[in-house]
Amino acid sequence: MVWSGAADAPLTARIRSLAPSLHAGERRVAEFVAGDLAGAIESTAQDIADAVGVGRATVVRTAQTLGYDGFPQLRVAAAQELSHAPAAASSDDSLVGSLRAAAERFAARIGDSVAALTEQSLSDAITALDEAGRVLIVSNGLSAPLGLDLQMRLTAAGRPAEILQDALAQRIAARQLSARDLCVIVSGSGANESSLAVARAARDAGATVLAITSFARSALVSGSDTALVVPSTSDSFQDELLYASRVALTLVIESLVDALITHRGPRGRDARDAVLRELGTAISEP
Structure with a gap:
């Protein structure tokens, strides 16, 4: 099964929706990419394969499962998403500041809820x-x-x-x-x-x-x-398991x-x- 949602769905929304059911190697690739979009943009498929300990074919297969023709198209999607990323969160560590930061993270991703x-x-x-x-x-x-x-x-x-x-x-x-x-x-x-x-x-x-x-x-x-x-708005699959929003x-x-x-x-x-x-x-x- 490959991505069947909206063609313009962000890369990380696709990953959050599909990652839990990917094969182990594909999941490592997906989570690595989601954790460092900037790094993925500058990497080749072989670079990613070496970083997570899988074969290059697994990286290409992951990109295709996520709905892209190949890894180059995934890199473009990562660049597009990064260009729309919200500004860095405030350093305010008060209770109100923490709530505000959580609300801003949610607001930045709520559009992804309909991506699939x-x-x-x-x-x-x-x-x-x-x-x-x-x-x-x-x-x-x-x-x-x-x-x-x-x-x-x-x-x-x-x-x-x-x-x-x-x-x-x-x-x-x-x-x-x-x-x-x-x-x-x-x-x-x-x-x-x-x-x-x-x-x-x-x-x-x-x-x-x-x-x-x-x-x-x-x-x-x-x-x-x-x-x-409806893809989760959590930062990662681990967050989804812990907080289950x-x-x-x-x-x-x-x-x-x-x-x-x-x-x-x-x-x-x-x-x-x-x-x-x-x-x-x-x-x-x-």
């Missing part, structure tokens, strides 16, 4: 959400709050959805879906075993499986009909529901108006 999405994958996801008889949402671990958020937003948009927290109950519900139904699985890693078991049960039942995840070559993507891949996934989920409301036309607008009316009666004067 395609018009077709978004269209398929919105159509599936609109036309399904039942919508079952599954999310576990650190992704659990995202599933609840999606369920509440879909319901408010006039697209009723159901969510269950118990792993066995999720599998039972998935197995009772039909070919007209949709199972949406939100998993940052795409490797949560409980979520993968639900995906298999839904597929066995004939339902459509929509995956929302951060890694393009995960087991969840392989077992889904449609996948929305779901901010980018949250942004895409919120935007997906907004797009669904637009797609549904009068039905979507009527549902939103009904929500606003209820909110009007629920909010009291301070």
Whole structure:
């Protein structure tokens, strides 16, 4: 599997999306390049191979897996990304300064969150959400709050959805879906075993499986009909494991529901108006 997202996606966004599932040698190459874009620009494929202890062919194969014709094209992509890099962070080591630096890093990369999405994958996801008889949402671990958020937003948009927290109950519900139904699985890693078991049960039942995840070559993507891949905004795969930020996934989920409301036309607008009316009666004067 090679990069299939946007043609203008930044090099490091491609690496963050694909690195966890690359072969060991390719992963070393990718992480080496991501850690030193300036160095990669000035290096040959053989230089990189010598630096990480792999063959030159592995470097070329890594570049092709990331969606480039070869290593020269990867070097150009590194130069393009480096030219758009934000200014160096402030040396302010106060608590507020640390928060500001984190926000600036996130802001610089938030555009990468949609780099792996395609018009077709978004269209398929919105159509599936609109036309399904039942919508079952599954999310576990650190992704659990995202599933609840999606369920509440879909319901408010006039697209009723159901969510269950118990792993066995999720599998039972998935197995009772039909070919007209949709199972949406939100998993940052795409490797949560409980979520993968639900995906298999839904597929066995004939339902459509929509995956929302951060890694393009995960087991969840392989077992889904449609996948929305949202690359992590973490600095490295190690950071993703340690901090497991779901901010980018949250942004895409919120935007997906907004797009669904637009797609549904009068039905979507009527549902939103009904929500606003209820909110009007629920909010009291301070």
